[in-house]
Amino acid sequence: MYSASFPLSVKLGVCELNMPPAAVTNLGYVPPDGGWGWAVVVGAFISIGFSYAFPKSLTIYFKEIQEYFSVSYSEIAWVSSVMLASMYAGGPVSSILVNRYGSRPVVMVGGLMVSIAMVLASLGTTIIHLYLCVGVIGGFGLAFNLQPALTIIGTYFQVKRPLANGLAMTGSPVVLSTFAPLNQFLFDSFGWRGSFLVLGSIVLNCCVAGALMRPVDKRVRFKPSDGPPRCEGGAAEEAAEVDVSAQSADPAPEDGPAESKSQSYISRYIDFSLFRHNGFLIYLSGSVVMFFGFFAPVVFLAPYAKHQGTDEYSAALLLSIFALVDMFIRPITGFIGNSKWVRPRIQYFFSFAVSYNGVCHLLCPLASGYEGLVVYAVFYGLAFGMLSALLFEALMDLVGAHRFSSAVGLVTIIECGPVLLGPPISGALVDTFRDYKYMYYACGIFMLVPGIFFFIMHYYNYKKVNEELMQSALVISNNKEALQLRINQDDETMKSKYGLDTVD
Amino acid sequence: MTSSWKQQLVQVLLVLVSCGHGDTKTAAPTPTPLPPVTPLKQDAKSAVLTGKNFTERVELSSPVNMTLSCTWKGDQDKPPNITGHWRKDGQEIQDSRVTVMLEDENYKLIQVFSVVSEKDLGNYSCVFGNEARIDFILEVLQMGEKRDKPVVSYIRDFVVMTCKVEENKPIPTTWNWYTSNGTDKEQINTTASKRFKIVSEERETKLKVKDLTLDDAGQYYCGAVYPIGTSVGQVELKVITFMEPLKPFITILIEVVVLVAAILLYERSRAKKDSAEGTQTNAEQNTEPQGDDKGAEGNDSVRQRK
Numbered sequence: 001m002y003s004a005s006f007p008l009s010v011k012l013g014v015c016e017l018n019m020p021p022a023a024v025t026n027l028g029y030v031p032p033d034g035g036w037g038w039a040v041v042v043g044a045f046i047s048i049g050f051s052y053a054f055p056k057s058l059t060i061y062f063k064e065i066q067e068y069f070s071v072s073y074s075e076i077a078w079v080s081s082v083m084l085a086s087m088y089a090g091g092p093v094s095s096i097l098v099n100r101y102g103s104r105p106v107v108m109v110g111g112l113m114v115s116i117a118m119v120l121a122s123l124g125t126t127i128i129h130l131y132l133c134v135g136v137i138g139g140f141g142l143a144f145n146l147q148p149a150l151t152i153i154g155t156y157f158q159v160k161r162p163l164a165n166g167l168a169m170t171g172s173p174v175v176l177s178t179f180a181p182l183n184q185f186l187f188d189s190f191g192w193r194g195s196f197l198v199l200g201s202i203v204l205n206c207c208v209a210g211a212l213m214r215p216v217d218k219r220v221r222f223k224p225s226d227g228p229p230r231c232e233g234g235a236a237e238e239a240a241e242v243d244v245s246a247q248s249a250d251p252a253p254e255d256g257p258a259e260s261k262s263q264s265y266i267s268r269y270i271d272f273s274l275f276r277h278n279g280f281l282i283y284l285s286g287s288v289v290m291f292f293g294f295f296a297p298v299v300f301l302a303p304y305a306k307h308q309g310t311d312e313y314s315a316a317l318l319l320s321i322f323a324l325v326d327m328f329i330r331p332i333t334g335f336i337g338n339s340k341w342v343r344p345r346i347q348y349f350f351s352f353a354v355s356y357n358g359v360c361h362l363l364c365p366l367a368s369g370y371e372g373l374v375v376y377a378v379f380y381g382l383a384f385g386m387l388s389a390l391l392f393e394a395l396m397d398l399v400g401a402h403r404f405s406s407a408v409g410l411v412t413i414i415e416c417g418p419v420l421l422g423p424p425i426s427g428a429l430v431d432t433f434r435d436y437k438y439m440y441y442a443c444g445i446f447m448l449v450p451g452i453f454f455f456i457m458h459y460y461n462y463k464k465v466n467e468e469l470m471q472s473a474l475v476i477s478n479n480k481e482a483l484q485l486r487i488n489q490d491d492e493t494m495k496s497k498y499g500l501d502t503v504d
Numbered sequence: 505m506t507s508s509w510k511q512q513l514v515q516v517l518l519v520l521v522s523c524g525h526g527d528t529k530t531a532a533p534t535p536t537p538l539p540p541v542t543p544l545k546q547d548a549k550s551a552v553l554t555g556k557n558f559t560e561r562v563e564l565s566s567p568v569n570m571t572l573s574c575t576w577k578g579d580q581d582k583p584p585n586i587t588g589h590w591r592k593d594g595q596e597i598q599d600s601r602v603t604v605m606l607e608d609e610n611y612k613l614i615q616v617f618s619v620v621s622e623k624d625l626g627n628y629s630c631v632f633g634n635e636a637r638i639d640f641i642l643e644v645l646q647m648g649e650k651r652d653k654p655v656v657s658y659i660r661d662f663v664v665m666t667c668k669v670e671e672n673k674p675i676p677t678t679w680n681w682y683t684s685n686g687t688d689k690e691q692i693n694t695t696a697s698k699r700f701k702i703v704s705e706e707r708e709t710k711l712k713v714k715d716l717t718l719d720d721a722g723q724y725y726c727g728a729v730y731p732i733g734t735s736v737g738q739v740e741l742k743v744i745t746f747m748e749p750l751k752p753f754i755t756i757l758i759e760v761v762v763l764v765a766a767i768l769l770y771e772r773s774r775a776k777k778d779s780a781e782g783t784q785t786n787a788e789q790n791t792e793p794q795g796d797d798k799g800a801e802g803n804d805s806v807r808q809r810k
Contacts, residue, residue, distance in 0.1 A: 064655075067664045067710070108764075122749075191656030194749030201756035208760055211767040 029218045031401075036214060037156035041164050043212030047107055047149035049171030050206055051142045054114070055083045057179035058134070061192045068192070069127045081420060082131050086139020087146065088416035094147035095409025103148035103155075104213045110144025111206030113137055118200030122193045134196075145206050147408055148213065150392050154401030155216045159338075161396065162346065166334015166389040173327040173385070177320075271406040278464075279398035280407060282457045284414060286450035287391075290354060291418035293446030294387075296426035296439065297361055297380065298322070304436045310370050318377045325381025326388075333389040347462070350394040351454035353386040358448025365437035544569045544618065551638045553577065558638045563645035564619065565674045565730040573614040574630035574638045582606055588613045591629040604632065622733035644733040645673055647726075654740035662714040665739045667726035669707045676728035676735070679709035684723040716743050 031037075062076045097106045117137035124130050149168065157164040186195035274280045301322065305315035333353075336342055342349050360376070360383045367376045392408065399407045429439040548571040551560050562570075588611065590600040604611045613630045619642060628640045647669055657663035669676060681702055682689040692711070694700050701712040709726055721743040727734040 067666055070664070070710075188653050189656070190744070190749045191658070193658060193661070194656070194744070194746075197749045198752050198756070201753040201760070204757065204760040208763045208767070211764045214771055 029216075031156055031158040032216065033157050033159045037164065039212050040152055040156050040214070041167050043107075043209035044149035044153055044168035045171035046175075046209035047110075047145040047171070047206055048168055049175030050114075050203060051087065051146040051149075052172035053176035053179050054138075054142060054203065055080050055087070056176060057183050058083075060180075060183045060187060061195065064187070064192050065127075065130070071127055075127060079127075079130055079135050082135030083139040083142070085416055085420055086136050087142045088412045088419060090140040090143025091147060091412030092409040093140070094143045095405045097144070098148045098151050098405045102215050103152040104210050104215060106144050106148045107210030107213055108207045110141045110148075111204055111210060113141030113144065114203045114206065115141075115200045117141060118196050118203060122196035122200065143412075145209075147405065147412070149209070150396075150408055151401075151405045152213050152216075154396050154404045158401070162337030162343065162390075162393045163331070163334040165393040165396070166331045166337065169334075169389045169392070170327060170330040172388065173323045173330070177323050177327070271403050274399060274403060274407055274410060277399060279461055280395075282454065282461060283395055283398055284411060286354070286454050286457075287411065287415060288418055289453075290447055290450040291415050292422045292425065293358075293361065293443035294422065295419065296423045297364075297443055298384070299423045300426060300430065300436065300439065301377065301380075305370075305373055307436060308370075308373065310373070314370060318373055321374060322377045322381040322384070325378050326385040329382050329385035330389040333386045334393075337390060337393060345462075346390070346397055347394060347458040348455065350387075350390045351451050351458060353383065353390055353451075354454060355448055355451030357383040357387055358444045358446070358451055360444070361440045361447065362444030364440045364444075544620075547571070548573065549640060550575070551640070553632075553636055553638050556636055559641065560639070561641045561643065564625070564642060564732050565645050566732055567618075567620045569616055570619050570642065571614065571616045572628060572630065572640050573612065574632075576611045576613075576632045576636050576638075578606070578609065578611060579633075579636075582609070586611060586633045588630060588632045590615055591627075591631060593626045594629075619732065625733060644730055644735040647728060647735055647737040651739055654742040656742045656744060657716055659716055659718065659743060659745055661716055662712060663716060663741060665711045665713075665724055665726075665741065667709050667728070667737045667739070669728060671707070674730070675706045676730055678729045679704040680727040680729060680734070681709070681711045682725040682727060682736075684725070689725055713741075718743050 059080060062073070062079075066073060066076045094106060094110075114137075117133045120137075121130055121133035124133060150165075153164050153168055154161065183195065183199075186198055189195075190198065298319075301318055302315040305318050306312065310318075337346055337349060357380075360379050364376050364380075367373055395407055395411065396404050426439045426443065429442055430436055545566065545568045547568045549560065549562055550573040551558055552575045554577055564570075583606070585603050585605050588602055588604045590597045590613070600615070602613070604613060611632055613632070615630070617624070617628060619625065622644075625642045625644065628642060629637050630640075631637045647667060655663060655665055667679070679702070681692040681700075683692055684690075692700050692702070694702050699714045701714070703710045703712070709728075711724065711726070713720060721741050724739045724741055726737045726739065728737070
């Protein structure tokens with residue numbers, strides 16, 4: 001059923017709950033929302049940064065490797081694609097492992113994998129060697145970094161989760177910006193082989209990130225005194241009961257004895273019941289379309305600028321502006337997402353971010369000259385950063401922290417297709433029409449349509465969840481009243497029967 | 505009387521013979537050049553000088569008849585005529601001094617130069633009076649994509665060095681590679697040394713050097729041979745051992761190990777301190793501290809209830 005971590009206004013007798021008290025979750029414990037959690041954010045920052053920035057930053061070596069192995073550019077570009085594909089395809093595997101062993105071991109193993117992959121690649125003798133090492137093993141290693149990092153934030157934060165997510169996702173542009181000059185320096189000093197070797201050691205810092213991801217202390221149970229000051233402790237406990245009974249009111253039939261053994265074994269590690277979760281389905285269907293247009297504009301920003309006549313250095317400057325704006329807007333978005341006006345409606349904020357991306361791309365062809373492109377880069381940076389910061393927070397908000405691991409695994413493997421197909425399709429559009437504007441229109445549509453779709457669907461979804469919670473709350477209060485009546489009745493009968501004074 | 509008649513006959517015959525040889529009116533100091541096999545292309549370059557000095561680079565690939573024209577706006581005082589001459593590589597060209605008239609406020613010098621071989625390339629200057637000068641630097645076309653950073657490779661590994669000519673430039677006749685021998689350039693002979701292999705396509709050439717040693721490091725030159733001359737590009741090769749990148753690798757490895765150990769030890773000591781403080785805070789303790797597995801199972805049951 002729906003995750004009751006939606007902070008909604010529920011009238012329960014005397015009390016009105018606005019911000020979600022920590023108990024209105026099905027975590028079963030109080031997330032620290034701070035303390036060691038910030039160290040975990042640092043760890044997640046590093047892991048997420050490496051996962052996203054590493055494949056992109058390797059492109060600097062491609063020219064030399066291409067000459068060394070005497071292959072064409074598209075054959076070399078496959079290394080990046082295989083790495084990205086493995087990273088997304090490894091999602092479910094990562095989810096299973098995180099569900100079983102927790103985040104820390106998986107991240108450390110992931111870091112080791114990428115490191116070994118790069119060291120082996122530095123000794124490589126054929127291009128196939130590179131595909132296997134850097135592409136497959138490296139990609140899987142990065143997958144083992146990305147999922148657990150996202151998951152563990154959900155276990156450590158509840159109230160401040162959007163902020164934590166925004167901060168962690170900032171890792172991507174920051175690491176990318178540091179890697180760009182670093183890779184250039186390594187390449188000039190050591191050539192591609194030595195650089196791969198040194199990168200293998202640098203990526204071991206993911207193990208440090210993993211060490212920081214201490215499993216959260218689940219002994220800390222719900223304490224009534226921690227509830228919001230306006231409510232009485234008892235009413236807050238009732239909220240937990242609302243939650244529990246809402247779940248029990250609708251028992252899931254999928255784990256019945258009729259199911260085959262293997263299916264129940266897998267479903268212990270990956271929650272396929274997510275496909276019945278409306279919120280998850282909305283998110284999935286929207287993001288599949290959205291990812292077709294997500295990465296392509298970044299890839300083509302510099303070539304578009306050069307096509308307009310700017311020189312290579314200014315085109316590279318555009319990307320730097322984009323990355324800089326991206327870097328700053330992510331924590332800000334997290335902060336906004338955390339504010340009390342936005343948090344209850346964070347899905348609308350997410351839908352807005354998606355639509356804004358679409359509008360940005362649709363307006364890009366109107367940008368004229370270098371100044372226009374700079375303006376576009378700034379706005380696109382804002383849009384991209386906003387969307388990235390909210391991407392996983394929205395999913396966490398929909399499915400809840402403990403199902404998030406399985407959810408993100410399923411989402412990434414299904415997103416694998418659009419992510420890989422997006423840039424080549426855009427490239428084909430550019431080649432066919434010999435004009436970049438059709439590609440931007442296409443990307444704009446790819447993002448605007450899901451954005452509007454999200455707005456509409458979440459409006460209905462919010463209404464439905466509201467209604468359900470109201471109903472469950474009514475049931476509880478009815479039960480409570482009924483129980484109270486019965487107690488009173490029993491008192492009366494007792495009194496009348498035995499003529500005794502009952503102690504109230 | 506017969507001898508004078510004979511003399512006259514001989515003279516007439518001589519005149520007839522000399523007339524038959526054609527119209528050699530002007531006494532040219534140089535011998536008549538052989539007619540060229542292919543007609544020389546015509547090309548023209550012009551420049552306008554407003555200050556004292558101006559330089560224009562002209563890239564050539566095949567022989568041309570180059571017409572160079574210079575226009576000068578003149579000084580503050582504009583005499584009606586001045587002396588102008590042409591120079592090649594700083595040396596005045598013989599018989600190039602002419603008097604230039606002032607036309608439409610401008611002085612103009614035009615000269616046609618036959619540029620056939622590499623020695624005809626150089627710095628052609630037109631000089632007005634004594635100071636005002638326009639330089640036309642005629643050179644073989646330069647290769648694009650100059651690589652200013654060295655190519656790095658490893659001992660016993662191989663390296664591929666590339667030289668390319670841009671798309672819109674003419675294709676070289678052939679490619680050569682040279683290695684630097686002291687101050688000289690020595691052409692690389694692929695049959696003599698098996699370690700070197702040259703693969704040349706139209707616009708691109710690759711030099712593959714196998715089994716590198718430290719001595720192989722240095723400058724390498726690729727030459728694109730055109731009818732007019734050879735265009736030279738430069739590539740620097742650096743050969744290092746595998747120890748070089750290994751040093752930062754090991755440094756960072758040590759740093760990672762130290763950090764991980766520090767974090768885990770800190771956590772271990774904190775956990776000991778917590779458990780030493782007692783279990784009074786854990787009223788409903790039914791899970792172990794490292795309860796990830798249990799937590800997962802707990803979540804399982806919650807999920808199933810849904």
